[in-house]
Amino acid sequence: MEKSYKTDRVSEAFRSEYARFAKSHTDRGEIDKAIEMYELALVDDPINSYLYDRYAWLLINKTNNFEKALFLSEKAFELDQNNIDAMVNVALSYYKLKNIKKGDEFIELCVKKGRSESFVFLRKGIARYQIAKNSSDNKYAVSLYNEAIKFFNKIGYNTKSEAITGYEAKIRDDAVRYHNLSLKRLNDMKFKN
Structure with a gap:
């Protein structure tokens, strides 16, 4: 379909x-x-x-x-x-x-x-990641990275109870990638301070 x-x-x-x-x-x-x-x-x-x-x-x-x-x-x-x-x-x-x-x-x-809700969580998370990555306001960026991580985590919980189709598997894989990128940037910011 x-x-x-x-x-x-x-x-x-x-x-x-x-x-x-x-x-x-x-x-x-x-x-x-x-x-x-x-x-x-x-x-x-x-x-x-x-x-x-x-x-x-x-x-x-x-x-x-x-x-x-x-x-x-x-x-x-x-x-x-x-x-x-x-x-x-x-x-x-x-x-x-x-x-x-x-x-x-x-x-x-x-x-x-x-x-799917997973798609929505992914797009919300990626948006926050991208805006945070380009922000010069560290406090705002930290807040956005934390929000992004929460959205990416929701995808993990959501897909456990659903049959994973090809598209849902891609969403999950993208969420894992952006989750890791968000964590890395967040940790890098903490070490700089």
């Missing part, structure tokens, strides 16, 4: 020629060209929620243009409030803009649309 959803989502997002060019440029790492093609694709297909979503994903993951990513994600969500990827991208955009409260609001909506 999940595989079918991904296939449908991709074919829906890239149904125009410009959108297919955007994907091709993205796949080759040609980000500026991909952005140019996404802009043309939006003119060509302005009510395609999945197209806005994929463009937002590019900006979140390959650029620092998080304001535009937020705009695109919100537009994707406005066009289709069942587009779970748009919800995730709205949350990730807010997190990249260091707005934890708004990011948490949107990431929590994902559970109602079928994402």
Whole structure:
């Protein structure tokens, strides 16, 4: 079912020629060209929620243009409030803009649309880890690392009682990795003081 959803989502997002060019440029790492093609694709297909979503994903993951990513994600969500990827991208955009409260609001909506609690805990934890890592305020960073660790620990408890699917196993593995990174950074900060 999940595989079918991904296939449908991709074919829906890239149904125009410009959108297919955007994907091709993205796949080759040609980000500026991909952005140019996404802009043309939006003119060509302005009510395609999945197209806005994929463009937002590019900006979140390959650029620092998080304001535009937020705009695109919100537009994707406005066009289709069942587009779970748009919800995730709205949350990730807010997190990249260091707005934890708004990011948490949107990431929590994902559970109602079928994402696991483990996924939500992971995204909340990673957001706090990334914001802490880039913070110059040590007290704030320590607080965020501690919050991140708590979220990563919740994943461990949550997955023990559930059958672990491939995706849940990936979530657990990512949680372990970020948990260890958070602990290392927290310990390094303590030794510096």
